[in-house]
Amino acid sequence: MPHFKSIAHGLFFLLLATLIITTGCGSDREGDEIGALQQTEYPETYDVRKNEFYQIPGARGPEDKSVLAERVPTRWQKYSGGADSRLCVLLTDTASSWLGVAHGLKSFGIPFSITTDYRVALQHKVVMAYPVISGAALAPDALQALAAYPRSGGTLIGIQVLGALNEVFGFKEPVPSRQHFEVNIVNDSSAITGEFTDPKELRISLGNKERFKETIGTYSYSGNQLPALAVYEDKSAAVSYKLYEGGAAYAFGFDIGYFILKGHNNRHEDFHHNVVNEFEPSIDVIMRMIRNIYLSGNPDAAWIPTVPYFKNLSVVITHNVNFGKALDESVEYARKEREAGMLSTYFIQTKYINDRSPFILSKDEDLTHLKQIHAVGHDLQSNSVIGSPLFDQFEQGTGDETYPDYKPYVMAWDKTYHGTIFGEMRVSRYLIDRIVPGNQTLAFRNSYLYTPFTYPQSLLATGYRFSSSVAANAHLTHLPFQLNYNREFDSELEAFEFPVTDDDELPPYNITRAQSAIRLAKKIARYGGCFIGQVHPNALGWKVQKAFYDDLKDEAWFGTLRDFGLWWTARNEVSIDITREGAQRVVTVNVPKRMEGLAIMLPIRSTPVAVTGGGKYSVDGKLIIFELAEGTIRITLNN
DSSP states (O other): OOOOOSOOHHHHHHHHHHHHHTOOSOOSOHHHHHHHHHTOOOOSOOOOOGGGBOOOTTOOBOOSOOOOOOOOOOOGGGGOOOOTTSEEEEESOTTSSHHHHHHHHHHTTOOEEEESOHHHHTTSSEEEEESOBSTTTSOHHHHHHHHHTGGGTOEEEEESBOSSOTTTTTOSEEEEESOOOEEEEOOOSSTTTTTOOSHHHHEEEOOOTTTOSOOSOEEEEESOSSOOSEEETTSOEEEEEEEOSSOEEEEESSOHHHHHHHHHTTOSSSOOSOSSSSOOOHHHHHHHHHHHHHHHHOTTOOBOOSSGGGOSEEEEEEEEEOSHHHHHHHHHHHHHHHHTTOOOEEEEOOOOBOSSSOOSSOSHHHHHHHHHHHHTTOEEEEOOSSOOTTGGGSBOOOSOOOBTTOOOEEEETTEEESOBHHIIIIIHHHHHHHHSTTOOOOEEOOSSSOOOTTHHHHHHHTTOOEEOOSBTTTTTOSSOEEEEGGGOSSOEEEEEEOOBOEETTSSOOSTHHHHHHHHHHHHHHTTTOEEEEEOOSSHHHHHHHHHHHHHHTTTEEEOOHHHHHHHHHHHTTOEEEEEEETTEEEEEEEEEEEEEEEEEEOOTTOOEEEEESSSSEEEETTEEEEEEEEEEEEEEEOO
């Protein structure tokens, strides 16, 4: 019989509630969470019995070996070059978190280049000096040139302005602190902050004051000549600015690249307020401010919208098939979706072992169900093999785990035998693609909203390109983002996370769920974010999903995670440059990978008069949308 740890009755249930709330995307958890709190003793090892294992006819694989790639730091030179129409990042410390800035700019479609040469930077119309402006980081001639830049019509964004140029940015002194736990946006009528109206947009969390005595380092700016664009909780200036005739200077008092990487890598001190199902746009607010500064300071500013065909919102509806009944119900559910005009993504747990929870794949009929879901046009992706709560604590594995030899066993919430990271990822992918010919498994979702540090490189080593394993709220953004090696700061990978926005594992468990999801989606749609929904394929799930779809189908793009993932990665490589040829401006768009629905927002007060390359397109004012784009596109503007 299990024995209870000696804890107070109230504390026991408080811990239990916390576990349940903070571990979305799972199933059948509560009993095992109670077992974990009871500290049950388990056998040292456990081998799967014959009657606990389903032999899939003819399946043995995969044959290849998974190997983690070596860590290769990303060089800033990868992002150098381009026309002076781009925002230019003047890198004052190459060992900084500049990769966070690069990934933020790419997510929001802001053309940019990086240089360490101030003379190159100042040829651009908008310059961001990152991560610091000081006499220690920049030579006197560079400081002098930066000081003159806004006075001559340029727009200068200074990140952590520590000295030498205080007057240029309109303040007297920078004041360091580790006691600032929030940034409050000042909502005025300016082009920079006027669009922020939601309370969650107006407050950026820098830490949890209830749990921590200090947070990330910040600077406040004293003696401001103009009211600050953002202030800390003590009303000191977090973002200061000064206007010039034709130019401007903006000073941010915190490291935005470091903050972005904190969010993307989920290595922060409880910056978020809710795990899922809420609006948590902290990174997005910062990047929208940067984009607004870029657009207001550069008459040649163009950018790449974040949604296919310039819809307001990207929506991917997903279903976690992580217990047997879910698979049985998914066949009819998939048919109803298709008849209603919807395509969605089914994350399949290839559970061929009967452990603490029953088989998912236990008979030939189950394999047929997978084929039927795919046959009507839906997307099948991986939800692991065994669905263990301990996936993030598994050993990496050998990289040659295969079915049928890979036999993990979940005995309880806090005990899994023989599971490995490689095994969960490579075996599940192999089985889905073998069972369903023609399917291409490119995305992985862990059963719970957390991942191991080696997860990004493990994705690539096991044949994946996309992930949807974490909560948007915890990562402080409602847009996809590029992953980094070990979830760290200096080595980007060609893998992307599509964070979960709304998870129906949490209450309310009724039709009112639709209205809360719609309200959340409309907030995200204000700036072209993405909504990744997790819906159980059952009767209630269908009512909620149908109501959601009917309300948003006209303004949102709906598609599978595979389709959106391929679109997003293609967009990630698109570049835009604007040059002058005589009296005309020419926009050159380079599209390395074919993609549908590429939208380009052209400079203000401009209209295309000639377009070469890119195929069929439509024009609406300064917006141009290409039906199917690839290669080099030249757009000649009317002025």
